[in-house]
Amino acid sequence: MTINKEHFRRALQHSPFHSRLAALSLTEEWTGWNGYKAARTLDKLSTEYFAVRSSCSVMDLTPMEKYRISGKDAFRFLDRLVTRDLSKLKPGMVTYVVWCNDDGKLIDDGTLFQLDEDQYRLCSQHHQLDWLLISSIGFDVNIEVETHEVAALAVQGPTAYSILTEAGIDGLADLKPFGIAQLQCNGFPLVVSRTGYTGDLGYELWVDPKHAESLWDALFAIKPRLDIHPIGLSTLEMVRIEAGFIMPGFDFNTAESTIRADYDRSPYEVGLGWLVNLDKGHFTGRQALLAEKARPVKRRLTKIYVDGNKPVREAFIFDAKHGKQIGEIKCATWSPILKANLAIADIEFVNGKLPPQLWARVDYQRELKWLSIWAECRVSDKPFYTPEHRSATPPANF
Amino acid sequence: MNNYDAIVIGAGHNGLTNAAFLAKAGLRVLVLERNPYIGGASTSRELHKGWKYSNASYVCSLFRPEIYNALDLGRHGLRVIPVNSSMTFKQDGDYFGSYTQPNIRRREIMRHSPRDADAVVRFDADVLRWCKLVRGFLLRTPPNPGSLKPRDIFELAYLMKKFYELTEAQIYEFIRFFTMSIAEYLENYFENETVLTHYSGGSIIGTGLGVYSPGTAYVLLHHAMGDVDGNVGAWGFARGGMGSVAKALAGAFQSYGGEIRSDAEVAKITVAGNKVTGVELASGEKIAAKVVVSNLDAKRTFLQIMDEADLPPKVVQRARNFKIRGSSGKVNIALDGMPTFPALPEGSTLTQGHMHFTDTLKRLELAYDDWKEDRWSADPYCDMLIPSQYDPSMAPQGKHMMTVFVQYCPVNPDGGWTDEKRDQFGQTVIDQIGDYSPDFKDLVLHAEIRTPRELENEIGLTEGNIFQGELTFDQLAFNRPFPGYAQYRGPVKGMYMSGSSTHPGGGVMGAPGANSAREILKDLRKPDTTPEAYSDD
Amino acid sequence: MTEQMDVIIIGAGHNGLVCGTYLARAGLDVLFLEARDAVGGMTATRAIDTDYHTPGLAQTSFPVCTQIRKDLQLDSFGYSVGKAADTISLEQNGAHLRIGQQGPSGQGVSNSDTMAFDQLKKEYLDYAKALRPLFQNKPPRLKDFDFKDKTTLAKLGWNLRVGLGSDSMNEFLRIATMNMYDILDEALENEQLKGALAADAVLGHHMGPRTPGTVLTWLNRLSGELNGSLSVVDGSDSQLGHALRKAAAASGASFRLNASVRKILVEKSRAYGVEMADGEKIKAPLVISNADPRSTLLDLVGAPELDAMFAQRVSQIRGAGDVAKLHLALTGLPEFTGLAGADLEHRLIVAPTMMYVERAFNPAKYGECSDNPVLEITIPSLQNKSLAPAGHHVMAVNVTFAPYNLEGGWEKAKDQFASKVIDQLCRYAPNLKSLIANQELLTPQDIEREYHVREGHWHHGEMTIHQSFMMRPLYGAAQYDTPIDGLFLCGAGTHPGGGLTGQPGHNAAQRILAMRPAS
Structure with a gap:
């Protein structure tokens, strides 16, 4: 992207979908997301929420950081970068x-x-060019930022496939979860991946910014028959918690921006130990994680139900046995579909174990x-909400 | 004859801070100032009718909020406005702006280097970590590592404890930060020459070191550590010029019953039987006090206003060897209107912040090489501000006041300073600005040019060194000003130091003055009126 | 074909030899793999042409660390300390300054200079002595101390606090990070004397006298002086490299010359051997690299086997060489204005004032050579006649500053620079030019290529404070072990750094033996 000198006149830049979002925004509640003007809400929260859970939602993902990684050593580079074993990754697949x-x-x-x-393509919440380039020493790999060259849209909800x-x-019927397809829409190419951050049936669409508005218009042309609704970050927050997804920089500090010692978190500590493969080749942090695994568990991000109906954001968690404060809620939502208080809390373990009785103040x-x-807290081992239609292939037609 | 509990020599901001805390504790305190005006380097005078200059120091960000609060300076008229931005003009007609708005800042760095825009996250976190650590030590008296007194051992243990809150890797990183050159340190993060140069500049301000000299990375903190209402690293501009800081401090001091005498130059601190007895003024007048605090720099204090016979020979030798090298000049300019800078887009806000003209590390270092040869830099590093854009009290309506800090300027150019050389030095600076602003030269109504000679003669800073002594490790913390004398007490009973020559050093910070007051009050068994540092946790 | 050894040592420089000999004497099977055709690294004799030889890259040296000399019985393998060399600081007019065992002498030297010099020297030798526990052991870590770290720190603390006393300790804490310029200016008046000492502190480093940290490089040099006087390296059999080779061989170590290692074999963060340039693999549970840290970790191990930030930090180790070496084959002994023939056995330097040295350094910051470089001159053939035909001589000259990354490249500048240095030498020895039979100039790039040292740095990495002690070559690999299990570093790139002290090799061997599981 070339940035001209005039950029200083506006703190937040407009995404390629902005004209469409602005036209549909009733609330005009905007916020900043990676330098873009993003909708916090566009409509009533419940309207947006049920679009995700019962019809179809559209969210502008353009502000997500996107990096194109290519070259002879691209695979080796990525395998050394991430904790997960990538040997099963194939062209046309996505992995978390x-x-x-x-x-x-x-x-x-x-x-x-x-x-x-x-x-x-690596798609992330935070700026990673610095880290990717640091990690590229010794690899024949080419890393380019394509955040602004690729417009992205999340189309999520039970009727997403039909819409x-x-x-x-065409060609989505056989696309399985975590699959990628290179398809066409009204004569322009786009990449569709069956991925999402809502826990529902859904797709993410990746397109050249010049086709962004056409893509949007093509989707909203269906609205008279099948409801489709743009959503903002507030709704996303609700549904991602229901789906048990965590958000770096919100649920835990990212290491590069952590100032105080021990305020950052390992994959084990945020409950993503399943993404760590210590038996594959070397990757950054492997030895540290190996050592961590040998020690008793210190803390863990834990999914909890909090009894009652009071909103629980920013509450402390106590160990009922000792009355000691042992954690804090990092994110929480009232789930309209489960009629329950859901939260993800950072909890210190006692002697390597999660205390059996937890209370939130x-x-x-x-x-x-x-x-x-x-309020008493009950631990949930699984994501709070995982509808079956989420992974059905082909998805139901409406 | 008057009878005072304490006399403070020099009405600089640290002297006034010191005096205010002493007076607040109920002491009868007299501040003696050589000049007809107060403030030392924190002064604003009208040298051209209608224009107020911050003649010497020109920004305050380091000024401790704890002191501000404890002395109620807000009610005494102090207002510190955050400076918005900083920028560097490039020789190719472009510029680099460091905005305070995070999105614009990021995008501007991205304009020069996408990688550096991301690396800023890592850089900020690391520098904030060091700020947080060092800031905790500003309002504390350094321990004497050679002493076995309980308080020194406790203090040393406290420092170690704070230090050990870092991870092992962070400890090594901190040592590296402390001992690296600013250029090399920044190269751990950034690749773009303009970005590197822009962020390096702050580290050589006021020092006799170059951007490649080890130890300069740390000086970054002396500029980044300040905070204006929680914006760490933000510079602040005192409304009405830096004289407002002195005025507010004087107001606080006087509200506690303190007395200031200007035009009262101290010739000598009088000593009898290894105890101070008071001071003798240049006029011959003698004023008695059991406590005498020198706010002058260590060289002046021990080599000029104290008698060698009253001092241990070691102290005299240490004072002689104290590194206090003038390296800066100042040009204050009254402008008939706002100069334009064609490189900047119409309506750019960057004129409201710091403006620099040096865009490569080599140019910065070459400026230093000039200084080593006792020449003023042919292509100096300038830190330029036009505060009248947002402070209407500085200049008549529609007119402007410009303050230009110049690095480097030698203490003793070949053959010594003359008025003619001084003007040539000023012209070098004016020409450099003129290169980037074609209408600038025609707008100049008056220029006050200050070389180390003027800074020394007018405000009594030896060699015009703005920090009252180099900020290198050999002169920091328990080494400041000298090993064994870093706890504000002089070698003679009842004699104390409160200037920037003492820990934690230069910058309009007030911490040395407050720390010194704490030690004095402790010795006098008076209640401690000085504030405790705010916690970052 | 794969061979199995206990220990492979990559590079048979003097530190590698020291380390390997200690290990061999502890009963391990040690194999040295040396890429060059001779052992000794920078101390190995080299030929200018068939008739003239020079002792190698190192041209003056302090005796090897006394402990090592004793432990490895080096004297029984022919090692002897060379004749003490004075330093003669040249002036064009012949008013030279001489610094010998008895201190400084010469036309401009006053009594007070001599006294001040003695006092300064004594003070700093005391500091160097106090630092010995630090130099002679692995650098302690600053958290998670092991027993050895605690004893090192306790000894160091005792030496500073009790040994030096509180005043002297305070003074040490003041000067430790300072520059030579300031401490010399504080202590001495004689400009020539200050210039000579300043040159000692910066030779081999990318530093000028005004660079903070040069006191430390000087202290490092003085710690060498604790083992004995400086002497001119002459390449004879009594030299360190030869004695070490014999000592290593006698303790059962084997050598392979012209054996270039391409890769250190690593699996799951454990080294298990090496792969040679010809593809041959040699296995060993312990691989010790005498090569510089950057070559070892980035080239031989490779960044992919390391954590990303660690690799980045390795790549940022500073160590671009700044000294060129001029070798002259001479048909006779040159005549230096104001010096007698016997004086030429000593070490001659050109560093008349501190500002001269600083001005020589200025251009190096911008990738340019000094206009008037600082020179260190020896004529080793005066001691070792075998280096040149009868009556002929060789002269070795260290020329600083000559940056590795020369603006515009060395290709074009090399010959011009050599003749500039020769012209400069002729100002002190007017007949020199007429005696030159042959010459070679080794730029830092040549040194890199011929001695396999990244960026041609004598010390395998700058000896700045931030690359010293527990940060040498970098934290995370400062105790000779590396993030790769079984891979150790033992060269000048590790603590306590360069010089022919053998100390890094010794400390590394101690560390390796201490870490070896009891069998």
Whole structure:
């Protein structure tokens, strides 16, 4: 991307979908996301939420950082970068990965797309060029930022498949979760991956910014028959917690921006130990993680149900046995579909074990008055909400 | 004859801070100032009718909020406005801007180097970590590592504890940060020459070192450590010029019953039987006090206003060897209007911040090479501000005041300074600005040019060194000003130091003055009126 | 075909030899793999042409560390300390300054100069002595100390606090990070004397006298002086390299010359051998590299086997050589204005003032050669007649500053630079030019190529404070072991750094033996 000198006149830049988003925004509630103007909400939260869970939602993902990684050593480079064993990754597949610094602390997570032999796209929440280039010493690999060269849209919800098909995107029936397809829509090419951050049936669409508006219009042309709704970051926050996804920089500090010692987190500590393969070849942080694994568990990001109906953001967690404060809630939501308080909490383990009885101290407001209650927490081993239609192939047609 | 509990020599900002805390504790305190005006280097005078200059120091970010709060300086009229940005003009007609708005800052760095825009995250986190560590030590008295007194051992243990809150790797990184050159340190993060140069500049301001000299990375903290209302690293501009800092401090001091006498040059600290008895003024007048605090730099204190016979020979030798090398000049300019800078787009906000003209490390280092040869830099590093853009009290309406800090300027150019050479030096600076602003020269109504000679003669800084002594490790913490005398007490009973020659050193920070007051009050068994440092955790 | 050894040592420089000999004497099977055709690294004799030889890259040296000399019985293998060499700082007018065993002498030297010099020297030798526990052991870590770290720190603390006393310790803490320029300016008045000492502190480094940290490089040099006086290296059989080779062989170590290692074999962060340039693999559970840290970790191991930030930090180790070597084959002994023939057995330097040295350094910062370089001159053939035909001589000259990364490249500049240096030499020895039979100039790039040292740096890495002690060559590999299990470093790139002390090799051997599981 070439940036001209005039860029200083606007703190947040407009995404290629901005004109369409702005036209549909009732609330005009905008926020900054990676330097882009992004919608916090566009409509009532419940309307947006049920679009994801019962019809179809559209979200602008352009601000996600995207890197094109290619070259002779691209695979070896990526395998040394991430904790996961990539040997099963094939062209046309996506995988979820995390990567660590030398101390085995998480730098970020992301989705890795293998677009072709020696052609990959890494999609992440935070800026990674610095780390990717540091990691590239000794590899014949080419790394380019394509954040601004690729417009991205998440189309998520039970009717997502039908809408895309009806919009003229053929060839989705056989696309399995974590699959990628190079398809056409009204004469322009696009890449579709069956991925998402909502836990529902859904696709992510990757397209040249010059076709962004046409793509949007093609989808919204279906609206008279099948409802489709743009959503903002607030709704995403609800559904991603339901789906049990964590967010680097929010649920835990990313290592590169951590100032205080021990304020960063390892994959084990955020419950992503399953992404770490200590038996594959060398990767950054391997020795540190090996050492960590040999020690008793210190803490873990834990999915919990909090009893009652009081909003539980920013509450402390206590060990009922000792009355000791042992953790804090990192993110939480009321789940309209489960009618439950869901939260992800950073909890210190006692002697390598999760204390059996946890309570949250919840402060909440009623008519501006602050009240406080104790609520019992129950640990959930699985994501809170995983509908079956999410992985059905082919998906149901509407 | 008057009777004071304490006399503070020099109404610089540290002297006034010191005096204010002493007065707050109930002491009868007299501040003696040689000049007809107060403030030392924190002064604003009208040298051209209608224009107020910050004649010497020109920004304050290091000024400790704890002191601000404890002395109620806000009510005494101090207002510190954050400076918005900084920028560097490039020789190719482009420029690099460091904005405070994070998205714009990032995009501007990206314009020059996408990699550097990302590396900033790592850089900020690391520098903030060192800031957090070092900031905790600013309002503390350094321990004497050679002493076995309980308080020194406790203090040393405290420092070790703080240090050991870092991880092992961070400890090594901190040592590296402390001992590396700014250029090499920044190369751990950045690749773009303009970015490197822009962020290096702060580390040579006021020092007799170059960007490739080990030890300069640390000086970055002396500029990045300041915070204006939580914006770490933000510079602040005192409304009404730096004289406002002195004015507010004087206001606080006087509200506690303190007394200031200007035009009262101290000729000598009088000593009898290894105890101070008071001071003798240049006029011959003698004023008695049991406590005498020198806010002058260590060289002046021990070599000029104290009698060699009253001092241990070691102290005299140490004072002679104290590194206090003037390396900076200052040009303050009254402007008939706002100069334009064709490199900047119409409406750019970058004129409101620091402006620099040096875009390569080599140019920065060459400027230093000139200084080593006792020449002023032919292509100097300038830190230029036009504060009248947002402070209407500095210049008449529609007119502007410009302050230019110049690095490097020698103490003793071949044959010594003359007025003619001084003007040539000023012309070098004006020409450099003129290269980037074609209408600038025609707008100059008056220029106050300050070489180390003027800085020394006017405000009493030896060799015009703005920090009252180099900020190298051999003169920091328990080595500042000298090993064994870093706890503000002089070698004579009742004699103390409060200037920037003492820990934690230069910058309009107030910490040396406050720390010194704490030690004095402790010796006098008076209640401690000085504030404790705010915690970052 | 694969061979199995206990220990492979990559590079038979003097530190590798020291390390390997200690290990061989501890009963391990040691194999040295040396890429060049001779052992000794920078101390190996080299030919200018068939008739003239020079002792190698190192042209003056302090005796090897006394402990090593004793432990390895080097004297029984022919080692002897060379004749003490004075330093003669040349002036064009013949008013030379001589610094000998008895201190400085010469026309401009006053009594007070001599006294001040003695005092300074004594003070700094005391500091160097106090630092011995630090130099003679692995650098302690600053967290998770092991027993050895604790004893090192305790000894060091005792030496500083009790040995030096509180005043002297405070003074040490003050000067430790300072530059030579300032401490010499504080202590001495004689410009020529200051210039000569300043040159000692910066020779071999990318530093000028005003560069903070040069006091430390000087202290490092003085710690060599604790083992005895400086002497001119002459390449004879009594020299360190030869004695070490014999000592190593006698303890059962084997050697392969012209044996270039391409790769250190690593699996799951453990080294298990090496692969030679011809593809041959040799296995060993211990691989010790006497090569510089950057070559070892980035080229032989490879960044992919390391953590990313570690690899990045290795790549950022500073160590671009800044000294060129001029060798002259002479048909006779040159005449130096104001010097007698016997004086030429000593070490001659051109460094008349501190500012001269600083000005020589200035251009190096910008990738340019000094206009008036600092020179260190020896004529080793005066001691070792076999280096040149009868009556003929060889002269070795260290020329600084001559940066590795020369702006515009060395290709074009090399000959011009050599003749500039010769012209400069002629100002002190007018008949020199007429005696030159042959010459060679080794730029840092030549040194890199011929001695397999990254960027041609004598010390395998700058000896700045941030690359010293527990940060040499970098933290995470500063205790001779590396993130690769079974791979150790033992060269000048490790603590305590360069010089023919053998100390890094010794410390590495101690570390390896201490880490070896008890069998």
